[in-house]
Amino acid sequence: MSGINDFAFKMGTVNGTGSASANALLMQAIFRMGIPVTGKNIFPSNIQGLPTWYEIRVSKDGWTARPSAVDLVVALNPATYAKDVKAVRTGGYLVYDSTWPMDPDLVREGITILGIPFGQMMVEHFEGDRDRTLLRNITYAGSLAALLAIDTTVIERMLSEKFGKKPKLLDANHKAFALGYDYAKAHFACPLPFHLEAMDRTGDSILIDGNTACALGALYAGATVGAWYPITPATALMEQFKAFCEKYRVDKATGQHKYAILQAEDELAAAGITIGAGWAGARAFTNTSGPGISLMQEFIGLAYYTDIPAVFFDIQRCGPATGMPTRTQQADLLSLAYASHGDTKHIVIFPSDPRECFEMAVQAFDLAERFQTPVFVASDLDIGMNDWMVKRFDWDDTYRPDRGKVLDAKALEQVQRFSRYLDVDGDGIAARTLPGVGGKGAYFVRGSGHDKHGQYTEDSDAYQELVDRLKRKIDGSAEHLPAPVVSHQPGAEVGLVTIGSCEAAVHEAAELLRREGIHTDYMRIRAFPFSEEVRRFLGRHEHTFIIEQNRDAQLRSLLAIELGVPRDQMTPILDYGGMPLQAQTVVQAVKTHLAEVPA
Amino acid sequence: MTSIAKPPVKHPTARTNGLGLTLRDYEGAMSTLCAGCGHDSVTAALVQAAWELELEPHRVGKMSGIGCSSKTTAYFMKQSHGFNSVHGRMPSVTSGAAAANRGLTYIGISGDGDSLSIGMGQLSHAIRRNVNMLYVIENNGVYGLTKGQFSASADVGSTSKKGEANEQQPIDPVLLALTLGCSFVARSFSGDKRQLVPILKAAIAHKGLALVDVISPCVSFNDHEGSTKSYAYTREREVEAVHADFIPLKREITVPETGEQVRVVELHDGGRVRLRATAPDYDPTDRESAYAHVRACQKRGEIATGLLFVDENGRDMHDYLKTVPTPLIDLPYEELCPGRAALDKLMERYR
Numbered sequence: 001m002s003g004i005n006d007f008a009f010k011m012g013t014v015n016g017t018g019s020a021s022a023n024a025l026l027m028q029a030i031f032r033m034g035i036p037v038t039g040k041n042i043f044p045s046n047i048q049g050l051p052t053w054y055e056i057r058v059s060k061d062g063w064t065a066r067p068s069a070v071d072l073v074v075a076l077n078p079a080t081y082a083k084d085v086k087a088v089r090t091g092g093y094l095v096y097d098s099t100w101p102m103d104p105d106l107v108r109e110g111i112t113i114l115g116i117p118f119g120q121m122m123v124e125h126f127e128g129d130r131d132r133t134l135l136r137n138i139t140y141a142g143s144l145a146a147l148l149a150i151d152t153t154v155i156e157r158m159l160s161e162k163f164g165k166k167p168k169l170l171d172a173n174h175k176a177f178a179l180g181y182d183y184a185k186a187h188f189a190c191p192l193p194f195h196l197e198a199m200d201r202t203g204d205s206i207l208i209d210g211n212t213a214c215a216l217g218a219l220y221a222g223a224t225v226g227a228w229y230p231i232t233p234a235t236a237l238m239e240q241f242k243a244f245c246e247k248y249r250v251d252k253a254t255g256q257h258k259y260a261i262l263q264a265e266d267e268l269a270a271a272g273i274t275i276g277a278g279w280a281g282a283r284a285f286t287n288t289s290g291p292g293i294s295l296m297q298e299f300i301g302l303a304y305y306t307d308i309p310a311v312f313f314d315i316q317r318c319g320p321a322t323g324m325p326t327r328t329q330q331a332d333l334l335s336l337a338y339a340s341h342g343d344t345k346h347i348v349i350f351p352s353d354p355r356e357c358f359e360m361a362v363q364a365f366d367l368a369e370r371f372q373t374p375v376f377v378a379s380d381l382d383i384g385m386n387d388w389m390v391k392r393f394d395w396d397d398t399y400r401p402d403r404g405k406v407l408d409a410k411a412l413e414q415v416q417r418f419s420r421y422l423d424v425d426g427d428g429i430a431a432r433t434l435p436g437v438g439g440k441g442a443y444f445v446r447g448s449g450h451d452k453h454g455q456y457t458e459d460s461d462a463y464q465e466l467v468d469r470l471k472r473k474i475d476g477s478a479e480h481l482p483a484p485v486v487s488h489q490p491g492a493e494v495g496l497v498t499i500g501s502c503e504a505a506v507h508e509a510a511e512l513l514r515r516e517g518i519h520t521d522y523m524r525i526r527a528f529p530f531s532e533e534v535r536r537f538l539g540r541h542e543h544t545f546i547i548e549q550n551r552d553a554q555l556r557s558l559l560a561i562e563l564g565v566p567r568d569q570m571t572p573i574l575d576y577g578g579m580p581l582q583a584q585t586v587v588q589a590v591k592t593h594l595a596e597v598p599a
Numbered sequence: 600m601t602s603i604a605k606p607p608v609k610h611p612t613a614r615t616n617g618l619g620l621t622l623r624d625y626e627g628a629m630s631t632l633c634a635g636c637g638h639d640s641v642t643a644a645l646v647q648a649a650w651e652l653e654l655e656p657h658r659v660g661k662m663s664g665i666g667c668s669s670k671t672t673a674y675f676m677k678q679s680h681g682f683n684s685v686h687g688r689m690p691s692v693t694s695g696a697a698a699a700n701r702g703l704t705y706i707g708i709s710g711d712g713d714s715l716s717i718g719m720g721q722l723s724h725a726i727r728r729n730v731n732m733l734y735v736i737e738n739n740g741v742y743g744l745t746k747g748q749f750s751a752s753a754d755v756g757s758t759s760k761k762g763e764a765n766e767q768q769p770i771d772p773v774l775l776a777l778t779l780g781c782s783f784v785a786r787s788f789s790g791d792k793r794q795l796v797p798i799l800k801a802a803i804a805h806k807g808l809a810l811v812d813v814i815s816p817c818v819s820f821n822d823h824e825g826s827t828k829s830y831a832y833t834r835e836r837e838v839e840a841v842h843a844d845f846i847p848l849k850r851e852i853t854v855p856e857t858g859e860q861v862r863v864v865e866l867h868d869g870g871r872v873r874l875r876a877t878a879p880d881y882d883p884t885d886r887e888s889a890y891a892h893v894r895a896c897q898k899r900g901e902i903a904t905g906l907l908f909v910d911e912n913g914r915d916m917h918d919y920l921k922t923v924p925t926p927l928i929d930l931p932y933e934e935l936c937p938g939r940a941a942l943d944k945l946m947e948r949y950r
Contacts, residue, residue: 031950032950206949206950207949208949216942219935220936220942221936224699224927224930225695225699225927227691227694227695248941251923256922256923256924257920257923258923258930258935259922259927260698260920260922261920262694262698262728262920264724265720265721265723266720268688268691269688269690269691269720269721269724271691272688272690272691272692272694272721273692273694273698274695275684275692275695276684276692276694276695276696276697276698277696277699278699279682280695280696280700280703281699281928282695282698282699282927284695284699298685299685302684302685392943392946393946394939394942395939395942396939397938397939399936400932401932433680434680434700434928435679435680435696435703436658436660436680436700436702437657441657442656442677442681443680443681444681444683445680445681445682445683446681447665447683447685448683456673
């Protein structure tokens with residue numbers, strides 16, 4: 001499967017040793033050579049000393065899922081030698097540091113082992129532990145450049161961009177890179193059989209992570225209040241929002257900010273601040289992950305029951321409890337869909353990559369204000385923290401925020417009596433007023449029982465009228481949410497249904513299956529509650545595979561609960577070990593199932 | 600929260616303030632608290648303070664959590680927006696509202712259960728953030744709505760209605776606030792309107808979080824002999840350290856000098872508070888001496904009241920956030936979105 005511009009390699013290092021920048025350098029250089037590329041950072045919940053890997057997939061056809069096989073491994077962490085050697089496909093290559101005698105763990109038949117004395121070169125050419133540790137990464141990048149035929153002029157330009165203002169650092173990096181490059185050239189047949197050749201397939205693309213994209217979406221949507229509590233893997237979202245605000249939202253003359261970012265004492269407060277700001281009329285959001293969503297449950301119910309707009313970004317990670325904070329999962333689906341006690345249902349939208357993160361972030365604010373309710377953007381660690389190759393983001397300057405039904409002082413003059421929760425239009429959405437507007441518009445938000453006028457009630461009919469309106473409102477939102485992405489293959493009998501970041505792998509799997517004569521239709525669900533189109537797709541297929549990253553087939557449960565589709569018509573394909581999904585996982589599961597079930 | 604609308608009767612001779620509003624215009628729904636509840640007196644004091652300050656009712660946000668105290672936001676200023684949130688979380692909701700719209704006056708009403716147990720973290724962090732708000736704790740030492748459990752402010756030895764004595768240390772919101780760096784700390788008594796109204800006025804005018812702990816007896820569950828939060832006990836032990844007179848910006852200071860120790864603190868809005876120490880050598884602008892005074896009173900079994908500490912030069916949340924003077928909700932979208940050209944340029948950074 002490997003060949004020119006079609007292979008994968010990975011680096012096994014120790015976290016906190018500076019390998020991330022060398023890995024990013026490699027990936028970006030390949031991208032700038034015009035070749036489609038993806039990187040997956042497999043990192044520990046730790047600052048220094050634990051194993052970390054970086055996987056880079058090069059795919060001339062543009063596949064971006066985590067690679068199913070690895071052609072070359074750079075093993076620089078003795079603690080993971082055994083595992084890293086195993087990861088190399090038969091016929092592949094292993095690079096190790098030959099400064100020391102070869103570790104027995106590294107011996108394996110069927111692969112080519114390349115020893116490069118990184119440690120020795122560092123001692124001979126650089127002073128001090130810190131420099132030696134950091135520059136070793138650039139040296140292995142140099143060796144890989146020789147082995148894989150990375151354009152060195154691209155690398156040199158990138159080093160100049162990065163260190164141009166620090167000549168001493170630039171020199172050291174150049175030297176370290178050349179050491180690795182020259183050593184590989186002198187000792188091995190470069191390039192390897194699989195290597196890079198410049199293309200022109202990345203011109204309209206960017207390399208960006210989903211958290212940055214969500215932050216940019218929040219900025220463009222006009223969000224002014226962000227409240228949060230630091231949590232992996234959601235932290236960078238608010239940090240990026242802050243960075244964007246510092247760039248675009250600071251008054252040049254006065255230095256004053258046109259935004260407010262509050263790092264709260266916990267996720268409960270972050271939710272409270274978001275809801276308070278939403279009530280007051282700001283576009284407000286919070287970013288968190290599963291544990292934070294658990295803590296926010298009470299507030300989510302309050303916002304739902306009192307019709308307050310708020311946007312929640314949930315960058316999902318492995319749960320339950322602390323779980324695995326640096327591993328990815330899609331296991332918050334049920335807890336988002338029905339968050340909080342009592343009868344609730346929420347709008348949840350599911351981006352599949354950073355480009356959709358940007359677009360859906362903007363949509364989320366429109367939906368939250370239009371439907372006056374919490375809206376969840378369910379991203380995950382894979383989307384949020386990895387660099388994805390996606391099309392450049394577009395912006396339409398004619399866009400204006402959908403503020404929904406808000407009565408200002410003038411509109412209130414036309415109203416005889418303002419009743420906060422009166423459903424005038426029959427869509428379940430009642431007009432709201434913002435605090436500070438004239439007297440007639442004043443109302444009292446209460447989490448306790450209230451009637452359509454906003455008055456306290458313990459009356460059964462008044463209570464039911466209100467909660468029935470909420471149901472009508474949320475159910476009615478379904479056709480206004482991002483529509484599913486659907487594609488058909490002629491003669492397909494089975495449907496593949498997936499969600500979020502699984503898209504890359506499932507798309508690739510569909511192509512691999514097609515090559516084996518198994519034709520599939522495809523649907524990626526992009527929102528909850530489900531639209532009619534989702535129902536139709538499931539109705540058209542006697543059998544579907546529901547592919548998702550959690551143990552309990554949560555998406556399948558939602559489809560069964562909401563649409564009444566029999567569960568035995570939906571075979572779950574579940575991948576919940578915390579790694580981004582691989583196409584082969586899907587291919588194997590589909591084939592195994594089809595072989596077991598007589599056609 | 601129960602509420603019953605009051606009939607809109609206007610007495611032709613009722614006095615009006617500068618806005619042409621009568622006291623009745625600052626009232627809210629009929630209270631459904633127990634007859635004689637201290638909280639209703641606090642409500643009356645708030646109505647009086649808001650009327651005297653000539654607050655525009657619709658420019659006020661009334662914020663609360665859950666509990667008897669939190670119900671009271673329904674009982675004053677019916678023309679204001681109100682937000683009865685979740686238990687112990689009023690501070691965060693207010694923080695968000697204040698961040699979004701700094702143009703309103705925020706009046707937060709809480710209780711000892713709402714603020715000193717479930718909401719202690721939120722109270723502490725609202726003080727740390729220094730949200731510009733009045734934060735009233737209607738403190739009765741007891742959980743009223745669930746019928747008489749001790750709260751975290753119950754004193755050691757104070758007995759419940761059934762005669763059981765509390766053994767755990769009380770949390771004193773005044774000492775807490777002083778320790779946390781709160782810039783306005785006062786304690787009063789619901790039965791002492793003469794003291795309470797000027798404190799509330801100064802607290803509302805204060806820039807930053809003004810914490811006013813009001814001993815507000817619970818007539819149903821904590822007003823018996825043996826309770827240290829009863830009317831009788833509080834009346835007997837209340838020791839006013841500093842008396843505050845609030846002088847709004849536009850009014851001349853006409854209070855005659857009495858020869859007593861008087862300190863005038865200029866408030867952020869230009870108004871002034873005139874502090875008259877009733878205890879010798881008491882300095883209400885010195886945090887340490889305020890703390891020492893409250894502790895000394897406690898040791899003597901007395902309750903220190905009055906405007907105990909004020910620092911008008913502190914920085915509030917918006918100072919920390921460096922936000923523009925215009926409320927964020929009033930910024931036009933065009934000022935918030937960088938637009939297409941900027942995005943195109945930004946995209947180059949990700950290549």
